[in-house]
Amino acid sequence: MCGREGWLVLVVGILVAGFAGGPKVKELGSAEKGDPVSGRExxxxxxxxxxxxDGKGxxxxxxxxxxxDLTSADVQGRLDGALFKRIHEGKPNTPMGAWQHALSDEEIWDVVAYLRTLGAESDANP
Ligand code: HEC
Known part of the structure; x- marks a missing residue:
């Protein structure tokens, strides 16, 4: 029993080390998957x-x-997946609605890719 648990801890440890220390693992869905040009549309x-x-409201x-403000560090600092989820599911009790029925997953990734370009622009000329 003890030996088996030790083995499990080792495997979990290797997995965690792989994710934390290894070369940055690409998110399964990421903004780079999206097309910022169609996202802009x-x-x-x-x-x-x-x-x-311009994303500033x-x-x-x-x-x-x-x-x-979509150009803000607050929004730009979120992970691609978090932005995707926010657009997909909306923000409860705010006017920010869920777009999962109006837009396909692919279209939402395109929009996330476009949002990233807004951040890049605001960094260049604050
Ligand atoms: C009806 C107006 C409205 C529309 C249309 C709208 N939003 Fe929003 N959005 C809001 C408001 C209001 C907030 C701020 C919610 C809050 O934090 O109180 C918000 C917040 C956000 C945030 C930040 C959410 C967070 O976690 O703080 C993102 C990202 C966002 N919107 C993206 C989009 C994208 C992309 C679209 C188009 C697919 C869109 N919004 C369409 C009103 C809108």
Missing amino acids: IYVNVCSRCHGV VRGIRLVSPPA
């Missing part, structure tokens, strides 16, 4: 009415909670 059509074409818009 989708973004302008469905997201820009709240978030603005439509000025003067009155929502219960103001749209997040």
Whole structure:
């Protein structure tokens, strides 16, 4: 029994070490999978009415909670998967809705890829 547990701990240890220490393992779905050009098209059509074409939020818009600044370090600091999930499932009790029925997974990845370009631009000219 004891020996068997030791073996298990070893295997788990190797797995953890592999993920933590090894070359950065690519997320299964990541923004690099998406196409920022088609993402931009989708973004302008469905997201820009709240978030603005530049991602900073439509000025003067009155929502219960103001749209997040998509160029901010706060949003750009999230993992691709977290942004995907937020767009896919929305943010409960805010005007940020779930897009899983309107957009395919592929389209959401395209949008995530486009969101990354907004971050890159704001870094270049803050
Ligand atoms: C009806 C207006 C509206 C539309 C349309 C909309 N959003 Fe949002 N979005 C919001 C608001 C409001 C928030 C801020 C929610 C909060 O944190 O209170 C938000 C937050 C976000 C966030 C940050 C969420 C977080 O975890 O803080 C992301 C990323 C985002 N939106 C992406 C998108 C994308 C991509 C689209 C298009 C597919 C989109 N939004 C469409 C209103 C909108």
